[in-house]
Amino acid sequence: MTPLVGWHPDETWHWLTTSPLLGLTLTLAAYAAGRWAHRRTGNPVLQPVLVAIVLVAVVLEVFDIPYADYLSGGSFVGFWLGPATVALALPLHHEWHLVRRSAVPILTGVVVGAAVSIASAVLVTRLAGGSRTIQLTMAPKATTTPVSIALSDQIGGIPALTAVLTILAGITGAVAGPWLLDRLGIRDLRARGVALGAVAHGIGTSRALNESRTEGAFSALSMGLTALATSVLVPVLLLFL
Amino acid sequence: MSGLPVLKGVLALLACQLVGEVVVRLFALEVPGPVVGMLVFLAVLRVASPRPSSSLVRGPALLLDHLQLLFVPAGVGVIVYLHRLRTDALPLAAGLWLSWLLGLAVTGAVVAALLRLGGRAASRRRR
Numbered sequence: 001m002t003p004l005v006g007w008h009p010d011e012t013w014h015w016l017t018t019s020p021l022l023g024l025t026l027t028l029a030a031y032a033a034g035r036w037a038h039r040r041t042g043n044p045v046l047q048p049v050l051v052a053i054v055l056v057a058v059v060l061e062v063f064d065i066p067y068a069d070y071l072s073g074g075s076f077v078g079f080w081l082g083p084a085t086v087a088l089a090l091p092l093h094h095e096w097h098l099v100r101r102s103a104v105p106i107l108t109g110v111v112v113g114a115a116v117s118i119a120s121a122v123l124v125t126r127l128a129g130g131s132r133t134i135q136l137t138m139a140p141k142a143t144t145t146p147v148s149i150a151l152s153d154q155i156g157g158i159p160a161l162t163a164v165l166t167i168l169a170g171i172t173g174a175v176a177g178p179w180l181l182d183r184l185g186i187r188d189l190r191a192r193g194v195a196l197g198a199v200a201h202g203i204g205t206s207r208a209l210n211e212s213r214t215e216g217a218f219s220a221l222s223m224g225l226t227a228l229a230t231s232v233l234v235p236v237l238l239l240f241l
Numbered sequence: 242m243s244g245l246p247v248l249k250g251v252l253a254l255l256a257c258q259l260v261g262e263v264v265v266r267l268f269a270l271e272v273p274g275p276v277v278g279m280l281v282f283l284a285v286l287r288v289a290s291p292r293p294s295s296s297l298v299r300g301p302a303l304l305l306d307h308l309q310l311l312f313v314p315a316g317v318g319v320i321v322y323l324h325r326l327r328t329d330a331l332p333l334a335a336g337l338w339l340s341w342l343l344g345l346a347v348t349g350a351v352v353a354a355l356l357r358l359g360g361r362a363a364s365r366r367r368r
Contacts, residue, residue: 023314031310049309053316060317067321074314080304081311083254085275086261087301089283096287105355113348120340130332138336142344145315146273164319164326165333169341171316174309177345186349188356195349199341206308216305222348224276231271 017065023073030055047174049203085144085202088220091209095217102190102218109191110222113198114229115237117142122241133157139238141165143230144201144223151234166201173200174207193218198226250300257282 016022033055034048060070071078092099099106121138130138137157140148145166152162173196181192189212196204197219205223209216261278264270270277282301291297304311326333 027310027313031307031313034309047309049312049316052310052313053320056313056317057320060321067318070317071314074317077311078314081315082258082262082275082278083251084304084308084311085273086254086257086278086282087304089257089279089286090298090301090305092279092283093286102352102356102359105352105359108355109348109352112351113344116347117340117344120343121336124339125332125336128332128335130329130336134329134332134336138333138340141337142341144273144276146275147271150271160322161326163315164322165337167312167315167319168337170312172338172341173345180342180345181349184346184349186353188353190356191349191353194352195345198348199344202308203312206312209305209308220279224279227276228272 017063018069018072020073020076022065023070024076025073026056026059026070027052027074027077030059044179045175047171047207049206050171050175053171081202088205088223091213091217092220095214098190098214099217099221105190106194106218106221107225109194110198110225111229111233113195113222114142114226114233117199118230118234118237119241122238135241136238137161138165140230140234141169142199142201143227147227147231151231155234155238167203170200170203173204177204177207178211189214190218193220194222197222197224201226246296247300247303249296250298251304252300253285253297254278254282254301254304257285 030052031048034046034051037051038046038048056070059065060067118139121141122135125135125138133156136155137152139155139157140151140162143151143166145163148162148166149159152159177196177200178192181195186192186195192211193208193215196208196215200207201223205216205219208219258275258278260281261276262274264277265272265274286297289297
C-alpha cells in the first residue's frame with residue numbers, strides 16, 4: 001500500500017528547476033528588487049535591468065541551474081519584447097509634431113551614426129588585435145538583437161557572440177548613456193534620443209523613456225531606422241574594411 | 242468602461258506584430274518583424290487618435306513602463322556567456338566600448354548641430 005504522505009526532495013528539486021514557474025518567478029522578483037534598489041538609492045548605475053540580471057545570474061550559479069532550464073520560464077518574459085517594440089509607436093505618436101519637423105536631422109544622424117558604429121567597430125577591434133572573425137562579429141553590434149544576429153550570420157561572424165555584444169552595448173547605454181551625453185554637452189532631448197537609439201537600441205530606449213517622453217520617442221524611432229541603416233550599410237562598408 | 246482596460250491594447254500590439262512578422266517574411270525584408278509592426282501600430286494610432294484613457298494607450302504604456310524587465314532573460318544569457326570571452330577579451334572590450342562611445346558622440350553631435358541649423362533657418366524664414 002502506498003503511504004499518503006512521502007518525502008521527495010530530489011524529485012521536487014528537479015521539477016522546480018525545470019518548471020517555467022521558477023524562472024518566471026525569479027525574473028519578476030529580481031526585477032522588482034532592481035526597481036526597489038533604483039528608487040531607494042536614486043543611483044542611475046543601478047538600472048533595474050542590470051540589478052535583475054546580476055541577481056538572477058547569482059541564483060542560477062549558486063543553485064547550479066542551467067541557463068536552458070531557466071529559459072523555460074524566462075522566455076515567457078522575453079517573448080514580450082516583440083509586442084513592446086510595437087508599443088514604441090506610442091511615444092512616437094505623442095511626439096509626432098516634433099518628429100515630423102526633425103526628419104532631416106534624424107535621418108542624417110542615423111545614417112552617419114550607423115556608418116561610424118560599423119566602421120569603428122571593425123577598425124578598433126582590428127587595432128586591438130582581434131581576428132577577422134571577431135571584427136565581423138563586432139560590426140553589427142549597435143543595432144537591435146534580431147538584426148545584429150542575422151547580419152553576423154550573413155557576413156561570417158559568430159552570431160551568439162554578436163548577441164552578447166549587442167546586449168552589452170544596450171546595457172552600457174542604459175547605465176552610462178545619459179551621463180556621457182551630459183559630459184559631451186549634448187542637451188537637446190531629440191539629439192540625445194537619436195544618439196541613444198543608434199548605439200543602444202531597445203535597452204537604451206528604455207532608459208530614454210525614463211528620462212523624458214521626447215527623448216524616448218526619438219530613441220525608439222532611431223532604433224528602428226538604425227536597424228534598417230545597419231542592414232544596408234554592413235555589407236557595403238565591409239567591401240572597404 | 243470595460244473591465245479589462247489593457248486587453249484591447251495588448252491585442253492590438255500582438256496583431257500589429259503578427260502583420261509585421263508576416264510582411265517581412267513574405268517580402269524577405271532585412272528588418273525585424275516588430276519594427277514593421279511598430280510602423281503599422283503608428284499608422285493605427287495616427288488614424289484612431291485614441292484618448293489617454295483608451296485601452297489602445299494603456300496597454301502599450303503598461304508594457305513600456307516595464308521595458309527593462311523584458312531584457313532580463315537575454316541579459317542573464319550574456320553573464321553565462323562571459324566566462325567564454327577571456328581569450329579575446331581585449332579586442333572585444335576595446336571594439337565594443339570605444340566604437341560605442343564614438344557612435345554615441347558622433348550621432349548626438351550631428352543631430353544637435355543639424356537641429357540648431359534648422360532652427361536658425363526656420364527663425365530666419367519667420368522674419
